[in-house]
């Protein structure tokens with residue numbers, strides 16, 4: 001967190017006692033437009049958000065400037081975990097006048113219909129969660145006959161690093177793989193160097209306290225992973241009760257929808273917050289930073305000692321990366337995964353317009369100026 005700045009808040013925006021528990025800080029308070037009140041988005045529905053208040057959840061519409069900004073760039077849409085500035089409307093309802101600056105955001109690309117190699121053709125991104133401290137990458141230790149998908153873990157951990165949060169890999173359903181766990185933990189550790197890896201089981205409860213350990217104070221975690229990974233089950237285990245319906249429960253109620261539909265922010269009774277998300281199918285990189293380099297730090301190090309600085313690691317003489325593959329030190333799968341994600345990251349990085357707009361969306365200043373022009377807020 002940057003150095004908190006003391007601000008003078010008028011009587012129109014009193015800070016309710018529950019806000020710090022939701023993660024409200026002096027640094028955020030310093031960005032709150034005059035005449036507005038802060039709240040944290042717990043859920044997003046088409047064109048409206050649900051915010052957490054001292055007395056429960058409240059729906060709020062988006063003010064015109066927010067709608068316009070989102071039409072130009074979906075990244076500007078308020079998202080679960082966002083802090084928003086609300087203005088009271090005459091009819092007693094409240095409206096989202098601005099999205100406050102995000103200190104972290106999990107943004108995925110590749111969500112548009114026009115795609116090239118499965119990547120977003122128009123460079124638009126989608127914010128999956130905002131203001132998270134920890135990004136839990138949930139991957140089943142075992143799913144049917146398959147073991148955890150290391151490539152999917154590498155991709156999601158790269159996305160997590162680029163969010164500004166700290167990735168943590170959680171291997172779920174550990175009870176389904178009693179004998180093979182130590183080897184799998186070692187393999188996952190090698191696929192995500194420098195990242196904590198935990199095995200959890202909702203059946204035995206094992207590993208859940210370790211995950212809860214990340215959620216002290218007002219820390220916020222988001223759980224990402226494929227459908228059926230056990231994300232909602234994990235959120236319930238963390239909350240110590242059925243706050244999110246799981247696939248099992250949804251199947252039992254016979255309503256036909258077995259997966260989580262909304263991203264939702266859950267306040268944990270013992271402190272901390274966790275965001276449950278629907279299963280992810282395709283996740284493109286978007287806000288490309290050094291996430292891929294971090295996930296493949298070991299391969300980057302090897303590549304630094306290739307004979308040619310521009311080695312493509314495809315067969316040049318003196319290639320240290322291929323030598324490591326041949327000696328068995330580096331799995332070929334990991335080399336392919338690295339090359340693939342590097343290509344994708346390079347392609348996204350050429351979309352400079354994306355980076356510029358992304359930065360704008362992070363900065364609330366432009367939206368604030370627009371709101372003043374539109375008379376949504378005074379001063």
Ligand SMILES: Nc1nc2c(ncn2[C@@H]2O[C@H](COP(=O)(O)OP(=O)(O)OP(=O)(O)O)[C@@H](O)[C@H]2O)c(=O)[nH]1
Nearest residue numbers: 173202227228229230231232233246247259260279
């Ligand atoms: N054996 C075992 N089954 C589990 C465990 N965790 C979850 N499951 C089961 O796996 C299924 C999927 O769990 P969910 O929590 O609904 O999965 P999800 O990741 O939230 O799925 P989506 O909502 O579709 O994204 C359910 O039938 C759970 O009972 C576990 O630790 N062990």
Ligand SMILES: [Zn+2]
Nearest residue numbers: 306311313319
């Ligand atoms: Zn090489």
